[in-house]
Amino acid sequence: MGLSLNVQDLRVTGAQGREILAIDALSLAPGGSLGVRGPSGAGKSTLLYALAGLVRRARGRILWDATDMIALRPGARTRFRRETMGFVFQDALLFEELSAAANASLAASYAAGARRRAIAAGAREELERLGVPSGGRRVRTYSGGERQRIALARALSGEPKILLADEPTASLDRTMSEALVADLTRRTRREGISLIAVSHDEMLLGAMDRVVTIKNGELVPA
Amino acid sequence: MIIRPLLDQWEALPPLAQDGALLAILLVPAIAIGLVTLWGYRPFALVGAMLWRFRVTNLLFVLLIACSVGIGVGLIAQERGLRQGTAHAAEKFDLIVAAPGSEVTMMLAAVYLQPTDAPLLSAAVYEEVANDPRVSIAAPIAFGDSVDGAPVVGTSPQFVGYLSGALAEGRVFAAEREAVVGSRVDLAVGEHFEPAHGVGDAADEHAHEEAEFHIVGRMAPTGSPWDRAVLVPVEAVWEVHGLAPGHGPDWDGTVGPPYESAYFPGTPAILVRAEELWANYALRSEYTREDAMAFFPGAVLAQLHGLLGDVRQVMSLMAIVTEVLVTAGVLTGLVVLTRLYGQRLALLRALGAPGRFVFAVVWSYAAVLIATGALLGLALGIGASAALSQVVSARTDIAIEATLGWPELHLVAAFVSLTIVLAMIPAGAALTREVIADLRG
Numbered sequence: 186m187g188l189s190l191n192v193q194d195l196r197v198t199g200a201q202g203r204e205i206l207a208i209d210a211l212s213l214a215p216g217g218s219l220g221v222r223g224p225s226g227a228g229k230s231t232l233l234y235a236l237a238g239l240v241r242r243a244r245g246r247i248l249w250d251a252t253d254m255i256a257l258r259p260g261a262r263t264r265f266r267r268e269t270m271g272f273v274f275q276d277a278l279l280f281e282e283l284s285a286a287a288n289a290s291l292a293a294s295y296a297a298g299a300r301r302r303a304i305a306a307g308a309r310e311e312l313e314r315l316g317v318p319s320g321g322r323r324v325r326t327y328s329g330g331e332r333q334r335i336a337l338a339r340a341l342s343g344e345p346k347i348l349l350a351d352e353p354t355a356s357l358d359r360t361m362s363e364a365l366v367a368d369l370t371r372r373t374r375r376e377g378i379s380l381i382a383v384s385h386d387e388m389l390l391g392a393m394d395r396v397v398t399i400k401n402g403e404l405v406p407a
Numbered sequence: 408m409i410i411r412p413l414l415d416q417w418e419a420l421p422p423l424a425q426d427g428a429l430l431a432i433l434l435v436p437a438i439a440i441g442l443v444t445l446w447g448y449r450p451f452a453l454v455g456a457m458l459w460r461f462r463v464t465n466l467l468f469v470l471l472i473a474c475s476v477g478i479g480v481g482l483i484a485q486e487r488g489l490r491q492g493t494a495h496a497a498e499k500f501d502l503i504v505a506a507p508g509s510e511v512t513m514m515l516a517a518v519y520l521q522p523t524d525a526p527l528l529s530a531a532v533y534e535e536v537a538n539d540p541r542v543s544i545a546a547p548i549a550f551g552d553s554v555d556g557a558p559v560v561g562t563s564p565q566f567v568g569y570l571s572g573a574l575a576e577g578r579v580f581a582a583e584r585e586a587v588v589g590s591r592v593d594l595a596v597g598e599h600f601e602p603a604h605g606v607g608d609a610a611d612e613h614a615h616e617e618a619e620f621h622i623v624g625r626m627a628p629t630g631s632p633w634d635r636a637v638l639v640p641v642e643a644v645w646e647v648h649g650l651a652p653g654h655g656p657d658w659d660g661t662v663g664p665p666y667e668s669a670y671f672p673g674t675p676a677i678l679v680r681a682e683e684l685w686a687n688y689a690l691r692s693e694y695t696r697e698d699a700m701a702f703f704p705g706a707v708l709a710q711l712h713g714l715l716g717d718v719r720q721v722m723s724l725m726a727i728v729t730e731v732l733v734t735a736g737v738l739t740g741l742v743v744l745t746r747l748y749g750q751r752l753a754l755l756r757a758l759g760a761p762g763r764f765v766f767a768v769v770w771s772y773a774a775v776l777i778a779t780g781a782l783l784g785l786a787l788g789i790g791a792s793a794a795l796s797q798v799v800s801a802r803t804d805i806a807i808e809a810t811l812g813w814p815e816l817h818l819v820a821a822f823v824s825l826t827i828v829l830a831m832i833p834a835g836a837a838l839t840r841e842v843i844a845d846l847r848g
Contacts, residue, residue, distance in 0.1 A: 231843075239757060239842050260762075267759025274846070278754045282456035291755075294449050295764035301449075339758075 187216040187346045187379030188249045188269065190236070195245035197228075197235055197402075206231050206402040208245075213395075215250075216377035218370070220384065220393035228402040229383040233349050236381065237270060238262040249347065267292070271340030271378075273369075275352035277332040279339075281325040285317055288324055289338040296343075304342050311338035315368055330361030334368060341372060348373055350382040354389050366392050426813040433820035437827040441774065450768040453755075457772045461744050468737045469780040475733040476784025476822060477791060479726030480815045484792040486719050488809035489799065490712050496631035496805045497704040499570050502687050504528065504536055504694045505676040510702045511711070517548060517676045518704050519805070520558050520632045522606050527673030532699050534668050536677050541686035544569055545664070547653075547674035549644040552602040552615065557592050559602045559637045561644030563663045566678055570629060577624030583643045583652070583662055587624040589634040591804065598622050600637070602647070618647040630806030645672050727822070734777065734826040741773050741833040752837050753845030766834045773830035781823045785815065 190213040197206035206228045213219045221229045234240050236247055238254040247254040249269065254262060279288045289308035293301045312319040315334040317327075324335060333353060340348055350369065354362035370392045373380040382389055390396045398405050417425065458465055497518050505513045506526040515521040537545040546566035552559040564579045567587050577596045580587050588594050599619050604611040620639055628634055640662035642652040650672035652658065679701075681687050687703070694701035745752070755765050792809035800807045 230847075234843050234846075237757065241841075263756070263759055263761060265759075266757075267761075270759065272757055274754075276848075278750065278846075280453065280456045280751060282459045283452060287452055292758060292760075294453060295760050297447065 186377045187373075188252075189213060189215045190219075190347075190379065190381075191246070191248040192236070193246040193248070195232075195235060195243065195247060197231055197240050197244075198242045200242075204402065206235065208232065208404055211397065211404065213379055213381065216374075216379055217395070218373060218380040218382070218393040220382050220390035220396035221399060222384065222390055222396060223399035227399045229399050230351055231402075232399065233351050233381065233383050237266055237272070237349055267343075269346045271343065271345035271348045273333070273336050273340050273348070273350040273353045275355045277336040279324045279332060279335060282323055284321050285312055285319045285324055285327065285331075285335045285338075288335050289319070289342050291339055292343050303344075307344060308338055308342035311341045314372075328361075329357055330364060333357060333361070333365050337365070337368060337372075341376075344376075345378060347379045347381070350380070350384070352384055352386075353382065354384065354386045362386060362388060426817075430813070430816055430820050433817060433824055436824040437774075440770070440827060440831065444763065444767045444770050448764050448767050450764065450771050453768045454771045454775060457744075457748060457768070458775065460748070464740070464744065465776060468740060468776050469783060471733050471737060472730075472777060472780025473783035473787050475726075475730040476781050476819060477787035479723070479730055479818055479822070480785055480788025481792040481795070481809075482722050482726050483719075483814050483818060484789060484809040484812065485795055485807075486715075486722070487812060487814070488792065488796050488807045489805075490715075492630065492796075492800070492805045492807035494705065494708055494712075496629070497708055499629065499631075500678060500704045501681065502679040502690055502701060502703060503676050504532070504679055504690075504699055504701045507698070507700045510700065510707045513676060513700075514702070514704045514707045516550075517678065518631070519803075520550070520560065520636055522550075522558075523675075525675035527675055528677060528699060529673060530666075530668040530671035532694075533666070533671060533674060533677060536679060536690075536694065537664060537666075539690065541681050541683065541690060542679055543682050544678070544680040546678040547641050547666070547671075548676055548678060549641050549674060551606070552604055552644065552647075553606045554600045554602050554637050555593065556607070557589070557594075557635050557637050558606055558632075559586075559639055559644070560633070561639050561641035562678070563641060565663060567626070567638050569680060570633060571626035573627060574624045575627045577622075580623055580638070580640055581662065582660060583640050583646065584618070584620050585623045585662075586620040586637055586639045587626060588622055589626050589636045589638070590628040591634040592625075592637055594622055594637070596622050596625055602637075602639075615647045618643070628806070632804040634806075635804045641674070723818075727818070730822050731825065734822075734829065737776065737780075738773065738826070738829055738833055741769075741776070741830070742836055745769055745833050745837045746840075749837075749840055749845040750848050753840070753842045756842050757846060762838050765837060766831075769837045770830050770834035773833060774827050777826045777830060778823060781819050785811070785819050788815065 192208050192211040195208040196204060199205045221232060223229050235243050243255050252265060286308060289312055290305045293304040296304055315338055317331050317334050324332060354365055357365060366389050384390055500518050503513060503517050506528050512523055516523040516525055533547060536542060544565050546563040549561035550558055567579045575590060594600060599621050601619050602615050604615055642662050646652045651670035653666040653671050655667050655670055681690060691701040752765055789811050796807040796809045
């Protein structure tokens with residue numbers, strides 16, 4: 186089952202000390218899905234990275250169940266991310282020289298013995314479930330839709346409790362986007378994974394349980 | 408207190424064990440860092456991806472490292488080969504007695520057959536040496552002529568037998584107009600020749616037209632310039648130059664000692680062999696005086712090697728500095744490449760890969776380049792040195808064999824360890840980068 190999210194008084198400042206994100210409160214039920222929309226530069230991706238514990242200059246509280254990401258030490262934050270989160274980005278960000286299976290099971294490279302095998306098996310299953318041919322060929326030869334599905338398989342292979350997606354359909358055409366959204370929502374709902382997706386894509390946002398809008402780093406009423 | 412016993416134990420080890428242990432000690436830093444960094448991780452697929460992604464640049468880096476290591480390895484191997492070759496060439500020359508002058512000049516003339524104008528030793532000195540009961544061979548030498556560029560050296564048949572051991576072909580000369588050729592002389596047994604007066608371009612081909620020699624034997628290889636020489640009875644050299652032949656009017660034509668003082672024209676050097684080692688030292692002492700000098704070519708050579716040793720150390724240091732500078736350049740390049748690969752490394756960190764894993768990926772990538780370059784450099788250095796040895800051997804007639812030795816392995820091990828430690832810099836630098844900025848490209 187996914188984790189609940191409870192954000193309180195989150196403040197993120199830029200390198201020059203300027204406040205670039207101010208979220209007083211934001212929540213998500215375990216296994217729920219949340220869409221984040223807003224104009225470019227509004228702070229959508231910054232919010233997503235803050236929720237993942239990747240932002241250095243953040244204050245406030247980001248509670249995933251009882252775990253406060255901001256209060257965690259860097260090593261613990263990395264471990265929490267590794268054990269509970271999956272990521273899908275706008276650009277699939279694959280290792281072009283590796284095969285689909287090697288990309289999907291990337292986390293096995295740094296996981297311990299038993300978990301390594303579980304991740305590798307999970308990656309194979311996800312690729313099969315998502316219909317990606319997983320021979321030995323390098324991922325650079327795959328289509329855009331297939332590459333995003335490989336990225337999705339990579340995100341799901343570790344059986345995450347939280348899935349964070351940053352503009353996952355932005356580089357895909359309509360048909361591919363529809364297929365990816367269907368895969369994304371079907372898999373997260375079935376496994377009870379908490380899903381937060383930042384996007385301009387109304388089709389993707391329409392598939393979310395709830396959608397919030399950010400402008401100038403702040404949540405605005407719908 | 409603790410160091411002294413350790414040093415004693417170290418000294419007690421056989422040389423092979425010392426060399427092996429030193430190699431292991433030098434590699435310890437690299438192995439230790441590797442074990443600590445890679446323990447529990449499998450970064451090799453990603454390392455392979457990085458190697459392939461920047462394959463042209465990586466190949467260039469490997470070649471740069473290989474060239475710098477190859478220069479260092481080649482210098483050391485070549486210098487050692489040269490030292491061993493020159494020492495081997497002088498092995499059969501236990502003691503030389505010559506007129507007072509430069510030992511180095513005389514050694515170059517007598518052992519390495521370099522043309523020189525040397526003062527002559529008198530018959531009295533020769534007779535004294537030859538009649539010394541501790542001396543088993545006292546061979547006068549005479550030179551100055553040549554055949555097709557090969558020096559003609561007059562000496563005694565006993566010395567030819569001693570220098571060559573069993574001949575490769577034929578027999579030692581027994582008559583005045585017979586000759587034995589060195590192993591690399593381009594004349595066959597049974598052929599005849601007339602020596603030219605002098606050596607090189609200034610040689611007069613017609614000066615000794617009346618003196619025809621018959622080749623009766625070929626020496627086994629000695630690894631010295633004598634392999635390119637034509638050996639004739641010293642009596643013949645004296646005679647064709649219009650001097651007394653070393654024997655009186657009733658001489659029966661048998662070449663070799665004893666020579667008669669009254670008919671002994673003088674010799675630039677006497678090649679002396681004593682059966683007992685201690686006798687050589689006594690002879691050297693006795694014949695180092697106003698009218699003669701005696702020296703061990705091996706000792707003179709050792710002095711020369713000692714002088715050259717300082718140069719060798721400077722060259723070795725320069726080679727190491729070059730290697731480190733090249734590697735520093737390569738590592739700087741790796742920092743740049745790591746930036747180009749920054750988005751993928753940031754992805755790993757975003758996905759929750761431990762910092763040590765990301766470090767391991769970059770470090771392993773650098774380590775593979777360094778180790779490959781070093782191994783290639785080792786092969787390159789030995790190959791280049793072997794080729795250079797052939798050229799130097801052909802030019803000097805001194806058999807030089809540059810082979811892989813422990814010093815080269817130690818140099819490469821030290822280089823690999825040092826640079827693999829330095830490879831922690833780009834690996835560490837990769838961890839200091841801003842994840843979000845790199846993710847956004």
